[in-house]
Amino acid sequence: MVPRAEFASYYGRPVIKAPSWSARDIAGYFFLGGLAGAGSVLAAGAQLTGRPTLATGMKVSSLAAVSLSAAALINDLGRPSRFANMLRVLKPTSPMSVGSWLLSGYGPAAGAAALSAVTGRLPRAGAAATATAALLGPAVATYTAVLAADTAVPAWHGAHRELPYLFAASATAAAAGMALVLAPAPENTPARCAAVLAAAADAVATRAAKRRLGMVAETYREGRAGRLLRCAEVLTGGAAATAALMGRRHRPAAVAAGLALLAGSACTRFGIFAAGIASAEDPAYTVVPQRTAKGATAPPSE
Amino acid sequence: MTHSQLSGPEPDPAGDAGHADPPPRVGFFTDTSVCIGCKACEVACKEWNALPEDGFTLTGMSYDNTAGLGASTWRHVAFIEQSAPPVPAPEGRRELPLAQDAAQSADGEFRWLMSSDVCKHCTHAACLDVCPTGSLFRTEFGTVVVQEDICNGCGYCVPACPYGVIEQRPSDGRAFKCTLCYDRLGAGQEPACAKACPTESIQFGPLDELRERAALRVDQLHAAGVPEARLYGHDPTDGVGGDGAFFLLLDEPEVYGLPPDPVVTTRDLPAMWKHAAAAALSLAGGVALSFALPALTRGKVRR
Numbered sequence: 001m002v003p004r005a006e007f008a009s010y011y012g013r014p015v016i017k018a019p020s021w022s023a024r025d026i027a028g029y030f031f032l033g034g035l036a037g038a039g040s041v042l043a044a045g046a047q048l049t050g051r052p053t054l055a056t057g058m059k060v061s062s063l064a065a066v067s068l069s070a071a072a073l074i075n076d077l078g079r080p081s082r083f084a085n086m087l088r089v090l091k092p093t094s095p096m097s098v099g100s101w102l103l104s105g106y107g108p109a110a111g112a113a114a115l116s117a118v119t120g121r122l123p124r125a126g127a128a129a130t131a132t133a134a135l136l137g138p139a140v141a142t143y144t145a146v147l148a149a150d151t152a153v154p155a156w157h158g159a160h161r162e163l164p165y166l167f168a169a170s171a172t173a174a175a176a177g178m179a180l181v182l183a184p185a186p187e188n189t190p191a192r193c194a195a196v197l198a199a200a201a202d203a204v205a206t207r208a209a210k211r212r213l214g215m216v217a218e219t220y221r222e223g224r225a226g227r228l229l230r231c232a233e234v235l236t237g238g239a240a241a242t243a244a245l246m247g248r249r250h251r252p253a254a255v256a257a258g259l260a261l262l263a264g265s266a267c268t269r270f271g272i273f274a275a276g277i278a279s280a281e282d283p284a285y286t287v288v289p290q291r292t293a294k295g296a297t298a299p300p301s302e
Numbered sequence: 303m304t305h306s307q308l309s310g311p312e313p314d315p316a317g318d319a320g321h322a323d324p325p326p327r328v329g330f331f332t333d334t335s336v337c338i339g340c341k342a343c344e345v346a347c348k349e350w351n352a353l354p355e356d357g358f359t360l361t362g363m364s365y366d367n368t369a370g371l372g373a374s375t376w377r378h379v380a381f382i383e384q385s386a387p388p389v390p391a392p393e394g395r396r397e398l399p400l401a402q403d404a405a406q407s408a409d410g411e412f413r414w415l416m417s418s419d420v421c422k423h424c425t426h427a428a429c430l431d432v433c434p435t436g437s438l439f440r441t442e443f444g445t446v447v448v449q450e451d452i453c454n455g456c457g458y459c460v461p462a463c464p465y466g467v468i469e470q471r472p473s474d475g476r477a478f479k480c481t482l483c484y485d486r487l488g489a490g491q492e493p494a495c496a497k498a499c500p501t502e503s504i505q506f507g508p509l510d511e512l513r514e515r516a517a518l519r520v521d522q523l524h525a526a527g528v529p530e531a532r533l534y535g536h537d538p539t540d541g542v543g544g545d546g547a548f549f550l551l552l553d554e555p556e557v558y559g560l561p562p563d564p565v566v567t568t569r570d571l572p573a574m575w576k577h578a579a580a581a582a583l584s585l586a587g588g589v590a591l592s593f594a595l596p597a598l599t600r601g602k603v604r605r
Contacts, residue, residue: 010380010559011363013370019461020470041586045593078455078475082435085454089436092575093308093568096458097434138582145581146574150432150567151461157567160574164581172585176592193592201588280461287556290563 009283016152018280025076027273029069030144031266034171036065037141042175044134056117057182063114095147106136141171155219155279162209169201170268177261180254192243199240216285219275228271235264309569311538312425319440327444329546331512337503339416343377346498373471376480377495378419386413421467421480423546426566429459445482464564541565
């Protein structure tokens, strides 16, 4: 641990206010939104390359994930009955406004793609919906990083360059995990490939974020966030290795790797959420980096 | 959306928000060197704005049982107990040591710093920028106000504020903060806290005028042997483009619970959107590669 620089505060009280968002709803949404968005890209790829079971499975998974996401987001509002106010304006300066519009375009497309695939009706409209969902999916999976980073929360804002890549990697890992669970062995090669790429990207992005954060990276290593992120590292790395080495021949190994990838992605999102809360609740993470950036050190208080 | 509207100096926030021919921008200058900690501002604010109570608890940290700004506390008087910097002897005079001086520490006498904190009504307000419903808006006076009939309690403004001012009221769900008494301004009245302040520690007026007055006051204090007096939030080139409510402090800002160098988070938003776009493309590219690689290797094996 980096020794804490001496700093002054008002009776140790936090300078900024931590979000009142519930971890289940918002970190859960980061996970589900990533699963849905990246899943739609996998579904489109599966459809284009003639892997029908994988395509249908991923479309249904994306619809379920985006439906749960919407429920979690509305549930987390202080005034859930006013959720429609989210579409009152379109503000590029508000990632939440941009995200609301994205979801209102993506959600129906993912729904139509899944319904068409399951019922076998309107295949052309289904293909168009699949393509739309695949185009909007990556945006749904990555804008949530901007949503978190566009705050005064030191552990999120400080990593605003790295967080989108981390979220993209984590979303791909979750979708690849779902694909490994759903696809029969002959159709799971792309999922195994995506799992390895995502696990590597996840590790690189996490390391880069920690390096950038300096002393604030403590919040990624300690407490609840540290435990969750260590679990995520083990689960994602282990699952990617299992999927790559055993996933083709051994179906139970593929399913186990898939479940571990899903769990790893969830741990990453809940871990980053917890790191943000921890960094907001301790004034050191607000005061010390601002002092360092200013190039001066405050005299320690009495 | 140009960069200049997200950060940096901004001479006319009301005009840029779309108000035609707005009145001069107003704000607060809180001179903490004359604050006596009477909390008349807290009470006047609560009374005028009909704010609910926010708990009758004792914090056990000095005489401050309000603890901080929040959904139901729009003025908060901070009490800091510390050793005062040693007072230099006035020029040409020699102070004779008094008997009780021996008991005093070399740091100087014990002192209280008292400061009435409030929403800063930033030139570049992060709460307003990130509000997805348009509930937070810039008034014709250049202040920042929540429209309670629109707020849906998403809570995004809460972590966006670099000062930790705005908060959701748990019993209500919506976000609340100081309006700089928007209703009173409309009627040509000064805000309730400034009206109630008995020592003119809280001064209300056109921002340009307040900045001049504050600069004079700092010079006066420096000349009077208070070298630690400094302004906070007065500079239009700072990270939030200057505050509509700024302060004269007698110690570092963090001692009062204020961030030493706050920056509006949306200053970095263009960079964030660029990285998110690149990440989205990488995601699509990574998945495409995952489908292309097996096809290519399979093709090679078949050949």
